[in-house]
Amino acid sequence: MSSSTLEKLRTKELVKYSPIKQLTPEQGQLITEIIHNPDRNYVINGDAGTGKTVLLTHLVASILKERPEAKIGVVVQPNWEKTGENIFKIYGMNSRYLSVTTATKIITGNERYDVIIVDEAHKLSRKYGKQHPSFGQVYKIPGFEDCNSHLEILQKMGKQIILMYDVLQAIRPANITREMFQQLTAGYEKKFLHTQFRIQAPKEKSYTSDDYVNGIKYLLYKDTGLLASDLTNYNPDFNRDVFRDKSEDAYFGYFTGKPMHQLIDWIEEDRNFHAEHINRVLSGMFCCSTADKWSSTHGKDPSITHFHEDGLNRRWNSTQENWINIGDEDAEDQIGSVFAVQGIDLNKVGVMIGPDIRVNEDGKLEAVPDNHNNTNNKFSVEEMTDPMNQFEFTLYILNQYYVLLTRGIDGIRLGFWDGNDSFRKYMEDTLDIGA
Numbered sequence: 001m002s003s004s005t006l007e008k009l010r011t012k013e014l015v016k017y018s019p020i021k022q023l024t025p026e027q028g029q030l031i032t033e034i035i036h037n038p039d040r041n042y043v044i045n046g047d048a049g050t051g052k053t054v055l056l057t058h059l060v061a062s063i064l065k066e067r068p069e070a071k072i073g074v075v076v077q078p079n080w081e082k083t084g085e086n087i088f089k090i091y092g093m094n095s096r097y098l099s100v101t102t103a104t105k106i107i108t109g110n111e112r113y114d115v116i117i118v119d120e121a122h123k124l125s126r127k128y129g130k131q132h133p134s135f136g137q138v139y140k141i142p143g144f145e146d147c148n149s150h151l152e153i154l155q156k157m158g159k160q161i162i163l164m165y166d167v168l169q170a171i172r173p174a175n176i177t178r179e180m181f182q183q184l185t186a187g188y189e190k191k192f193l194h195t196q197f198r199i200q201a202p203k204e205k206s207y208t209s210d211d212y213v214n215g216i217k218y219l220l221y222k223d224t225g226l227l228a229s230d231l232t233n234y235n236p237d238f239n240r241d242v243f244r245d246k247s248e249d250a251y252f253g254y255f256t257g258k259p260m261h262q263l264i265d266w267i268e269e270d271r272n273f274h275a276e277h278i279n280r281v282l283s284g285m286f287c288c289s290t291a292d293k294w295s296s297t298h299g300k301d302p303s304i305t306h307f308h309e310d311g312l313n314r315r316w317n318s319t320q321e322n323w324i325n326i327g328d329e330d331a332e333d334q335i336g337s338v339f340a341v342q343g344i345d346l347n348k349v350g351v352m353i354g355p356d357i358r359v360n361e362d363g364k365l366e367a368v369p370d371n372h373n374n375t376n377n378k379f380s381v382e383e384m385t386d387p388m389n390q391f392e393f394t395l396y397i398l399n400q401y402y403v404l405l406t407r408g409i410d411g412i413r414l415g416f417w418d419g420n421d422s423f424r425k426y427m428e429d430t431l432d433i434g435a
Contacts, residue, residue, distance in 0.1 A: 016345070017054055017087055019061035024195050027055050031062050034162065038067075038115075041161045041188045047213055047233060048406035049198025052164040053080075053343065056119050057087055059162065063115060064093055070114040073158065074100045077120055079321040080343065103150045107138045107157070116158030120343070121181075122170040124150045130376050131174040149176045151184050163188075167231040168217070171338060171399050172377045173392070178231065192233050198345055200409050201251045207242035212251060214238035216405050219430050220398045223364045224391075243431040251411050256424065259415020260309045263350030264333075266413050270348045277347035278324060281314075282336040282404045283307070284397070285373040286354030288418050293373050294337070302330055307352075338400040341407055349408035354417040357397055359426045367397035 023031070034042055046052045056074070063070055072095075076084050084100040099106065099113075103124060106116075118124065125135045126149040138153060139145060147153045155161055163185065167178060199209035215238050221227050227234045243252055255262040260281065267279035287293045292306040299318035307314045314335050317323045323340040335352070356373075360366040369378055377396060379389045405412065416424045428434065 017057050017083070019057040019087065019091055019093065021054070023054075023058055024051075026193065026195060027051060027058065030055065030191055030193075031059050034059060035062055035066050037189075038160055041163075041185070043121075043163045043165050043185050043188045043190050044193060045165050045167075045190065045231070045233065046193035047166060047196070048169065048403065049196055049213075049345075050193040051195065051197045052166070052193060053119055054197075055193070056117055056164060059117060060088065060098070061091070061093055064095055064098065067114070068095070069097065071097045071112070072099070073106050073111075073113040073116040074098070075103050075106055075116065075118040075154070076100060077123060077343070078102050080119070103154070104134050104138060107141070107144070107150060107153050110141055110143075111157070113158045115160045115162065116154050117162045117164075118151075118154065119164050120169070121151070121163035121165045122167060122175060124154075124176045125174055126150070126176045126180060128174040130378075130380075131172075135174070149180055149184070151176055151181070155184065161188075167226065168221070168399050168402050169342065171342075171396050171403065172374075173379055173383075173389075173396070174376070177392075190230075194233060198409055199251075199406065201242065202249055205241070205245065205251070207239040207245070207251075209251075210235070211239040211242045213406065215240065215243055215431055216402065219427060220365065220402055222430065224395060224398070226395075240432050243433050249411075251408075253412075254414035254416075254424065254427075256416070256421075258309060259350075259352050259417055260307055260312055260314065260335075263352065263413055263415045264312075264314075267348050267350055270411075274347070277410070278345075279348040279350075280324075280332070280334075280336050280341070280346050281350040281352065282338075282341060282407065283352040283417075284354045284356055284401055284404065285337055285377065286356035286371050286417065287373045288355050288371055290418055291354065291373075302328065307335055338403050342403055344407060345409055346407045347409050348411045348413075349404070350413050350415060351401070351404045352415050352417050353401065353420055353423050355420055357401065357423060358420075359422045363426075365394065365398065365423075365426070367394040369393065372397065 044052060060072060060074060063072055081102055144153045196209040199212055201207055201209045214235050217234050226232060263281045271277055271279055290308050294306060294316045298304045305313035305315045314333055317334045317336050317340040318328050319326060320339045324344055355371040356368050358366055358368055379393055383389045
C-alpha cells in the first residue's frame with residue numbers, strides 16, 4: 001500500500017467509517033440477517049451516535065463480497081457524498097456496480113438497483129415548496145409524477161430498501177413526515193441500534209452515556225408523545241446524576257450569564273490541555289436584538305458577525321459542507337449551526353439555547369417562529385394557523401437542539417442566550433438538577 005494511501009487512511013473521517021473496523025455483536029448480527037434476507041426491507045432505527053453510518057459502510061462491503069454482481073445504490077447527504085466515495089475507493093471497494101450519491105442524483109439517473117441503502121432517511125425530501133428546486137424536479141420524471149416523497153420514488157427503483165433512521169433528527173418541514181414514513185415502511189423489518197459510540201461519559205462516574213441521551217430525550221420530548229411511541233428507543237429509568245454532577249470533569253454542565261463568553265472560555269481551556277481536540281461552540285438557529293439573521297452570502301465575508309455579547313462578536317459557520325475541516329483563519333471561533341454539524345463528532349461542545357424555544361403558559365416547551373433564523377425551516381404563515389403545524393414546528397426546533405446536544409464525545413456545556421432563564425429553570429425542574 002502506498003504511503004499516500006496510508007496517509008489517507010489515517011485521516012479521521014475515513015478511519016471512523018472504515019468498513020474493515022470491528023463491529024459490535026449487535027451490528028454484526030444485523031448485517032448477517034440482512035445479507036441472508038435479500039427480499040426483506042429494513043428500517044434501522046438508531047439514536048445520534050449509535051453507528052448507523054458505520055453499519056452502512058460494513059453492509060455495503062458485505063453485499064459486495066457476498067453478491068458481487070448486485071447493483072447497489074448508497075444514498076447520502078450532500079456533505080458526505082465525497083467522503084463516502086473516498087471510503088469505498090480507498091478500501092478497494094469501488095465496484096462498477098456501486099453508486100454513492102444523493103437522493104436527487106440517484107433519482108434523476110432513474111436506474112434500477114438490487115439494493116438501495118439510505119443514510120439519514122429522516123432527511124429524505126417530500127413534495128413541499130420551500131426547498132431547493134432540484135428536490136421537486138424529480139416528480140416530473142415519467143413514472144414518478146404521482147409520488148409524494150423521494151422515499152416513494154426510491155422504492156420504485158430498488159428491489160431491497162434499507163433505511164437508516166432517527167425520528168428525532170428531522171429538522172425542517174420539507175423532510176418526509178413521520179406519518180408518510182410509517183405508511184411507506186409498514187411492511188419493513190424494524191430494528192434498533194442500542195450501543196452509544198459517540199458520547200463517552202467519564203468511566204469512573206456512576207452514570208453512563210445512555211443516561212445522558214435518555215435524559216436529553218426526556219427534557220425535550222416528554223410532552224410530545226414521541227417517547228411513548230415505538231419510533232425511538234427510550235428508557236425512562238435514566239440516572240439523573242449525569243445532570244447533577246458539579247465536578248470539573250462532569251460530562252454535562254451549564255452556565256448562567258454571558259453564554260458566549262463562558263462557553264468559549266470553557267472550550268479554549270480544554271484546548272490548552274488537549275491540542276488535538278476538536279471543540280466548538282454551537283447554537284440554535286435563533287435571532288433577536290443581539291443575534292443577527294444569517295445569509296448565504298455572509299460566509300465569504302469574515303467581517304460580518306452575527307452574535308454580539310458585551311464586545312465579543314462571532315459569526316455563523318462560513319460553510320455547511322465539511323465545516324470542521326475548513327481553513328478559515330477564524331474557523332475555530334465560528335459558531336456552528338445544526339446544518340454544519342449533523343453527523344459530526346466533536347470533543348467538547350458548548351451549546352447556546354436561544355429565544356426560539358420557550359416555556360408556554362401550560363408549562364410545555366414551545367417554538368417561537370418570530371425568533372427563528374431560517375425561513376426554510378418554517379411553515380408559511382397560513383400553514384402555521386393549523387395547530388398540527390404549530391406542533392410540528394416545535395418538534396423541528398426541538399430536534400435541532402437534540403442534534404446539537406448529542407455532538408460531544410467528552411463533554412457538553414449549555415449557555416442561555418439573552419437571559420432565556422425560563423428554559424434553564426424548566427431544565428432544572430425537569431431533570432431534578434436543583435440549585
